[in-house]
Amino acid sequence: MATTILKLNCPDAVGVLARITGRIAAEGGNLLEVSQYTDKTSGWFFARAAVEAGDSAWSPEKFESSFAQLAAELNASWTMRPADRKRRTAILVSKQDHCLVDLLWRWRSGELGLEIPVVISNHPDCRPLVEREGIPYEHVDFCDDKDAAFQRVGEILRANDVELAVLARFMQVLPGWLCREYDARVINIHHSFLPAFVGANPYKRAFERGVKLIGATCHYATEDLDAGPIIEQEVARVEHYHDPDDLVRLGRDCERLALARGVRYHVEDRVLVHGAKAIVFRD
Amino acid sequence: MATTILKLNCPDAVGVLARITGRIAAEGGNLLEVSQYTDKTSGWFFARAAVEAGDSAWSPEKFESSFAQLAAELNASWTMRPADRKRRTAILVSKQDHCLVDLLWRWRSGELGLEIPVVISNHPDCRPLVEREGIPYEHVDFCDDKDAAFQRVGEILRANDVELAVLARFMQVLPGWLCREYDARVINIHHSFLPAFVGANPYKRAFERGVKLIGATCHYATEDLDAGPIIEQEVARVEHYHDPDDLVRLGRDCERLALARGVRYHVEDRVLVHGAKAIVFRD
């Protein structure tokens, strides 16, 4: 029997969780898992629930319409979907393929609940890796006209009904209109533990600064580059004898892990964005 | 206004969380934090809630009696207490003082919600460290008659209304009757990442085996030595050039951290024991 995932945020008030869980129980739903967080500063309530049929009265459709009424009373933003519905996801990549290969493996193995209708790149290099998986590869030329190129990216995303775009080391800065159109639905991997080394060449700058840790940050892309809500971070120890090439090599493993986890949390509806921050109910 | 901490476990059923949170709301309580877990294998439900006054109707005493009725209906084991009530804790120590010193500092700084009415030891060595903090130190001689010594330990624990005993590198094996009397209320720190190196001399054996990680395990003491429910573990990387003394040194930091966190989780009512395992709602 399919599990239903409910995700919601609303102003906090006495009894919010009781009303939500009460409604689930009243409709015959059985709570498998519930995560909840209240931000006392902003007075905001966040929750995620995994619900399955508890008795024969349960119907996801009936629950959805019943819950819509409650959500309106709570002034809630919310989503509901079957846990096994896969997210239509485009991967954007430049030349470096380590994050792409990792995501493709996790997709193929079923570890990540993705459908991948398309991979988009500003370079032709990764085409063979992608097409051998049976996934269309769209090479968009960014050399001449970046605006036109991003318009083309937007068209491809829309034509493929993309729900999530993953920037898997895509070395182009997204324009504001695209960030807004896919607000909280574009995930980027930055190759430093933000906010350290915002901007270009973080490994080179980490080497010059002599840090003893390097890292990677998975975050939502926003107009303000490298300032979007952070979903996940990973670090690795480095030593004085690691040169910039070593940092790149060691960093790749951080990037792959942080991105894979961040994408997983997103597609499992475990992330709720609130202002500049991401509430992440980790699994 | 004081916060109330509710901890409970019961057989799982449709609507358990709704009934609990509904009762809290009905009594005028505001949920600050709720953690929940359902063990599908055993069909058991676990929860912890932090509740404060939501409106003027709230009274912790009234809520307690109201909740007692619900708990009976749910066949629940449960506890309720003010968040700021400190736990009466005895520390048992032998000669090594690193865990003791760490706990004393965390207690003095207010980081851990403990009262420490007594420190018990089978050696006189740590007396000055303890008495300068204004804490009585009971030296119990274990050389002659271990049974009598443990009887004396039991008397001291009872005379001091001890709710929790922390074995902070106490190098004596507790008898079964004491483990049972303080079931799930004796916390031990073992100097390996259990179940590796169960028993004596784990650092020496880790050195001989050539492991690349050492660690420490914080667990409840049970009759079956080193097999009690695990609350927390910590590891550190080691290299071929670390000799057994280095492992002891590096391991001390693991031991202190794992023990301090485990004690914290316990005194904040974040641990629920279920069979051989500990459900830990980390903070």
Place this chain on the structure above:
Amino acid sequence: MATTILKLNCPDAVGVLARITGRIAAEGGNLLEVSQYTDKTSGWFFARAAVEAGDSAWSPEKFESSFAQLAAELNASWTMRPADRKRRTAILVSKQDHCLVDLLWRWRSGELGLEIPVVISNHPDCRPLVEREGIPYEHVDFCDDKDAAFQRVGEILRANDVELAVLARFMQVLPGWLCREYDARVINIHHSFLPAFVGANPYKRAFERGVKLIGATCHYATEDLDAGPIIEQEVARVEHYHDPDDLVRLGRDCERLALARGVRYHVEDRVLVHGAKAIVFRD
């Protein structure tokens, strides 16, 4: 100009390192990197050096014959090879492909100094993944006659001049003759932080024990199963809500990282086996 890697171990004595580095300098070699360790217990000396041409007198061939004399005087076991020579490596796999895919990506990207003349499996499942990389796939049937199957594995290894065999989740226990024939040249990945959960089903047993850490161990295969010298270990935190399937999922990332690092250390001549232990000069 090619770099030469020298690896050696010998009885310790006053001046061993001076004699080695003196000989390198006398032959016109420039030390790029030297790692050294003396095991005081056994009185044994271990070293690795990376040497490049320091002046026009340098010749790797001349140095090798010169060094052979010194090595004989020191009673040393030693190897010397060009740093850029790739190691002929066979990968052995069963059905799970995560370690295989990871190694193939690191091989293709040049991160690991491997040639992979063959992948061997007791199942046909991974054939497409391997053959699309242009690598021959040998399916050996283990159902009927295990002895014959391992004889066949031995033939394939010899026919391909294999220098290193990597058991990338190969679920068959190697016979003693094969371990001896490829002594310290078979690397296995075990899916627990050894010596915890030696043997079968470590994730299931980790779940039942309720550990808060899981891990993976990369070690040389020996006749005494799971007791070979440990090269690398990796751990990940787990929580009470992780079921055995979650542990398998989280463990895969540990396995991939520990195996990739272990293989890297081996092919870069950074590992020296001494009795039950591995000296690893990490990079």
Place this chain on the structure above:
Amino acid sequence: MATTILKLNCPDAVGVLARITGRIAAEGGNLLEVSQYTDKTSGWFFARAAVEAGDSAWSPEKFESSFAQLAAELNASWTMRPADRKRRTAILVSKQDHCLVDLLWRWRSGELGLEIPVVISNHPDCRPLVEREGIPYEHVDFCDDKDAAFQRVGEILRANDVELAVLARFMQVLPGWLCREYDARVINIHHSFLPAFVGANPYKRAFERGVKLIGATCHYATEDLDAGPIIEQEVARVEHYHDPDDLVRLGRDCERLALARGVRYHVEDRVLVHGAKAIVFRD
């Protein structure tokens, strides 16, 4: 027999290590441990060696004068000292005592090779903690005249023949003249993983940014605040439910560990400063 620690850096050249180790052997010294690093970018050579008597000819004094000649030939900066000589160390602290208490425990237990002739503070709060260890406590008033206060600090350091000053959460910015006078001999702990959150209130800013990792950085104090060579860093995971007070609490453990390790590396002569970076031969 006492071990001698030699630390040196010089321009790189063919045979540098051979000449150093050769001289050690010629003088009858036995190498217990040698660490070496060559910075190819700057062409600079760094080494640390632990030497004990190898035969009856060995004399540390004779070796020192012999080595001085070689060092002059190599244009080397170098130090030599008995491994068991303790470093005269002043601790500077403000009100927060967690790093101070940790250092005092490690000093008392003998884990750190320190003598502590004095603790200096701009507040009276920590006096009892310090004096009960038999260490003089100098309270210097910084409210009225900071320049005069730092002059007083300088006098105390000089009067106590201090070789190392540890800023254990000392909340005053050192003047340039003091940084220069104790160049590479003042160790600070910054409560973030630098270069993230340079400056004041890093935990508050980490909370506002919504990072998933916090940390601490142990570095040499320089005139350019928070930009000194990094010796050690430590991080801890945080979640959305951790408020700034939680970050402070969790960060304290990072600070204590990073500072204790950094101080250890320094007093064991494992750190060589080169420009903006620290070469650290970890143990």
